[in-house]
Amino acid sequence: MEAYRKEIEGLEIVTPQQLEEYRIKFLGTKGIVKSLFGEMKNVPNERKKEFGQVLNDFKQFAETKYETAKEQSAGNGQQAVEEIDLSLPGDAMQTGSRHPINLVRKRILDIFNRLGFAVADGPEIEDDWHNFTSLNLPEHHPARDMQDTFYIHQNPDWLLRTHTSNVQTREMEKGKLPIRIICPGRVYRNETISARAHCFFHQVEGLYIDEHVSFADLKQTLYFFVQELFGKDVKVRFRPSYFPFTEPSAEMDISCLICGGDGCRVCKHTGWVEILGCGMVHPKVLENCGIDSNKYTGYAFGMGIERIAMLLYQINDLRLFSENDVRFLRQFV
Template identity: 55%
Template sequence: MKERIDLLLREVEDFGSKTAAEIEAFRIEMLGKKGKITALFNDFREMSGDLKREFGKPLNELKNRAAAKVNELKSAAEEQIDLGSGEDLSRPANFQSLGSRHPVNLVKNEIVSIFRRIGFNVSAGPEIEDDWHNFTALNFPEEHPARDMQDTFFVARDPDWALRTHTSSVQVRVMENSKPPIRTLSPGRVFRNEAISARSHCFFHQVEGLYIDEGVSFADLKQTLLFFAQEFFGPETKIRLRPSYFPFTEPSAEMDVYWGLENERDYRMTKGTGWLEVLGCGMVDPNVLKNNGIDPEKYSGFAFGIGVERIALHRFQIPDIRMLFENDLKFLEQFKAAY
C-alpha cells in the first residue's frame, strides 16, 4: 500500500497541463469513481484496524493533494484564457459590426418625430384590410370610378379582402374607436398592383396624418404642412399647393416644395420646374366623417399622405427605387453614419 501511495503522490506532483481537457482527464483518472486514488480507498476499507491507522493519514493527504493540484491547474488555465488573448476586457465594446438603419426608416422616423412635436400620436393597423376600411368608409362607393385609381392586390380572389392600398384604413379604425379631437399619424407599408421600375414599386411606405376637431380649416392644414416642410427640408423652404382630387378629401391638393435648379440633377428631379411634389392633402370629406360616426356639422378636419420612398430617393440621391428592397449589404452599409 505504501509503495502505491508514494507512486501516485509522485504522479500528482509531476503532472502539469495548461489545457482544461487534460486537467479534467487527470481528475477523473485520479479522483473519479473508478480512479486510482478511489481504488486505494476501496482496498483501505478491507484492511485491519492496525493497517488503517498506519495508512489512513497518508491516503487522505494523497487525496487532498490531488484535489488541490487539480484546482491550482484549473485556476491557472482560466487566467491564461483571460490574458492569453491579449484583449483588454475593460475596453469599450466594438460597435463596428452593428447594422445600420434602412434609408426608408431614417426618413420615416424623422417625419414622425416632426409631427410628434406638434401633438400627433402614432396609430397602426393591419396590412390585410376589408373593403369597408380600405374603400367604402373613405368615400369609395361600389363601382365608383375612383376605385380604378388604385390597382389592388385582392386576397384569394375575394373582392372583400385586399392588401391595403393606403394607410388611410388605419385612420378609419381610429375614427371608429375615438371621439374628436383626433390628431394621429399612420406610418406603414402599402401595396399597389403596379409595374416595378426605377421609379415605382408594387409596395412602398406612407406616413398619413389626420386631424379632426371643431373649427379646423384649410389654413390650419397649410400652416401644419409649412411647419413640416421647413423642419424637414430647411427653414427657408417654400411650398405651394396645387388643386387635385382624392375621393376622401374635398377640397384636395398636392403640395410641392421648391427644390431649386442649381444643377443637372435638380432639373431632372423637378422636370425643369424647380418644384418637387412631396405629398397629397385636403379637408376630410363630410361623407367620410359621417361614415365613421362623426358629425360633419360640428367637426371638420384635414388629412395628408407622404410618400416615404420618394423623399428617401431624393435625400440620399438613390437613382433606382428597387435598390431600397434588394437587401444589398454594400448599399445598406452606406447609411451607417446617416444618423
C-alpha cells in the same frame, strides 16, 4: 501477438489523429484484433479454448492502451482550454446602421409629435370597407382605378392595403374626438417597378378632426413640417387636385433638392417634386365613421417616405431602398 504487444507498448499516442490511427489499426472492423479472431477457424478443436484465452488477453491489452490514451488526450484538450486568456479583447465586430427609410420615418414622426400628433397603427391585410368604401370609394367607383390592388380574397374582399388611410377610418370609428394622429406603415400597389415606383412602399398619413378646423390650419401645419424637414429656404406650392376622401383637395410640391430646380428624371425635368396629397376630410367620410359632419371638420394628408428620403439624401433610384446592398446601406447612420 508478442510482436504486436511490443509494438503497442512502444507507441506514444499524443494527438487525436494518432489516437484514431491506433483505433483503426488495432480495434477497427478490419483491424489486427479482428483479423486474429478470424484465425480461430484454423485452430484444432482441443486447443481453441487455450487460443481463445490468449486472444481475449491481447484484445483487453489493446483496448486498455486505447482508453488510457483517450483519457490523456481529453485531459490535454481540457488543459489547452483552460490556458485560454479570457481577458484578451475579442475580434472587432462591424457596427451596423439604420435603414434610410427608418431614419426618415423617425424624423417625420418627431416633427409631428411636436405638434401633438399621436402615432396610430393598423393591419396591412384589410377588408374592403376600411380600405375603400368608408373613404367614399364605393364598389365600381372609377377612382378605385387610381390604385391597382393586390386582392388576396374576394366575396368578401380582402386585400393588401393600398394606403394607411385604413388606420384613419378605424380611429374615427372609435368615436373618441378630437383626433390628432399620424399613421406610418407599409402599403402595396400593383405598379411597374422603376426608379420612381415600386409594388410596395412606405407611407405616413396624418388626420386632425375637431371643431372649426380649416384649410388654413392644414397649410400652416404642412408649411411647418416642410421647413423643419428640408430647411427654411425650400420653395413650396399647392396645386388643386382630386381625392375621393377629401374636399377640397390639393397636392403639395417642393423645389427639387436633387437638381436644384434645373430638372432631372426624379422631378420629370420640371424642377418641382410632389411630396404629398392633402385636403379637408370629405363630409361623407365623417358620416361613414359615425361623426357629425355639421359639428366637426378635419384635414388629412399623406406622403411616401421613399420620396422624402430620395430628396433628403439625393438618391435618384427608389429601387435602392429594397435591394439590401450593404454598400448602399452603410452610408447611413
